[in-house]
Amino acid sequence: AQSVTQLDSHVSVSEGTPVLLRCNYSSSYSPSLFWYVQHPNKGLQLLLKYTSAATLVKGINGFEAEFKKSETSFHLTKPSAHMSDAAEYFCVVSDVYGQNFVFGPGTRLSVLP
Amino acid sequence: SAVISQKPSRDICQRGTSLTIQCQVDSQVTMMFWYRQQPGQSLTLIATANQGSEATYESGFVIDKFPISRPNLTFSTLTVSNMSPEDSSIYLCSGAERTEAFFGQGTRLTVV
Numbered sequence: 001a002q003s004v005t006q007l008d009s010h011v012s013v014s015e016g017t018p019v020l021l022r023c024n025y026s027s028s029y030s031p032s033l034f035w036y037v038q039h040p041n042k043g044l045q046l047l048l049k050y051t052s053a054a055t056l057v058k059g060i061n062g063f064e065a066e067f068k069k070s071e072t073s074f075h076l077t078k079p080s081a082h083m084s085d086a087a088e089y090f091c092v093v094s095d096v097y098g099q100n101f102v103f104g105p106g107t108r109l110s111v112l113p
Numbered sequence: 114s115a116v117i118s119q120k121p122s123r124d125i126c127q128r129g130t131s132l133t134i135q136c137q138v139d140s141q142v143t144m145m146f147w148y149r150q151q152p153g154q155s156l157t158l159i160a161t162a163n164q165g166s167e168a169t170y171e172s173g174f175v176i177d178k179f180p181i182s183r184p185n186l187t188f189s190t191l192t193v194s195n196m197s198p199e200d201s202s203i204y205l206c207s208g209a210e211r212t213e214a215f216f217g218q219g220t221r222l223t224v225v
Contacts (some may be wrong), residue, residue: 004159034214035212036216041221042218043205043216043217043218043219044205044219046213046214046215049213054196090155090156092214094209094214099206101146101209101214103148103155103156103157104155105154105155106154106155
C-alpha cells in the first residue's frame with residue numbers, strides 16, 4: 001500500500017523568499033513521485049516527476065524536488081517565490097507501472113507581496 | 114504528454130437528476146481514471162475505467178451511483194446518478210501512460 005503525507009496544509013511566504021513544501025511517502029516498492037499544482041478554478045498541472053533516475057529533479061517555473069530514500073521524502077523547493085505561485089500543491093505517489101496514483105492532502109501556498 | 118478535453122466544465126443540477134461527464138484524450142491511453150475532489154479536499158479515486166470491460170471501483174463508490182463507460186482508448190464518461198447536494202464536487206478524469214498522469218480541467222458540479 002502507498003500513502004502520502006504533506007506536513008503543512010498551508011504555507012505562507014513573502015514574494016522573493018524561498019519556498020519549501022514538504023512531502024513524505026510510504027510505499028512497499030520503488031515509487032514514482034510527482035508534484036502537481038492546481039491554480040484556483042484550473043486543472044491540475046504537472047510540475048515535476050521522479051521515476052528512479054536522478055534524485056534531484058528540476059521542473060517547470062523554477063521548482064525542483066529531491067528524492068531522499070533514507071528519509072522517504074520528496075520535498076518541493078523554489079529559491080524565490082512569485083505571486084503567480086500561489087496555488088494548491090499536491091504530492092503524488094504511484095507504482096512504477098503508472099498505476100495506483102495516490103494523492104496527498106495538498107498544501108495551499110500563499111505568496112504575500 | 115497527452116491532452117484531455119473534459120466537459121462540461123461546470124453545471125448546476127437539480128437533486129434526483131443525473132449528469133454525464135465526458136473526457137476525450139488526444140491520443141490512445143491504456144489507463145483512465147475518475148476522481149472526486151470535494152471542497153477543500155484532495156483528490157479521491159472513484160474508479161479505474163477499463164477499455165472493453167467494467168470499471169474497477171474503489172471502496173465507497175458503486176457502479177449504480179457512478180456508472181462509467183470506456184468504449185475505446187481515447188474516450189470515457191462518468192455519470193453521477195440520482196444526485197444529492199452531497200455530490201457537489203469537482204470531478205476530474207485522468208489518463209496515465211508510462212508512469213505519468215495527466216488530467217482534464219475538471220467538472221465543477223453543484224447540486225441544488
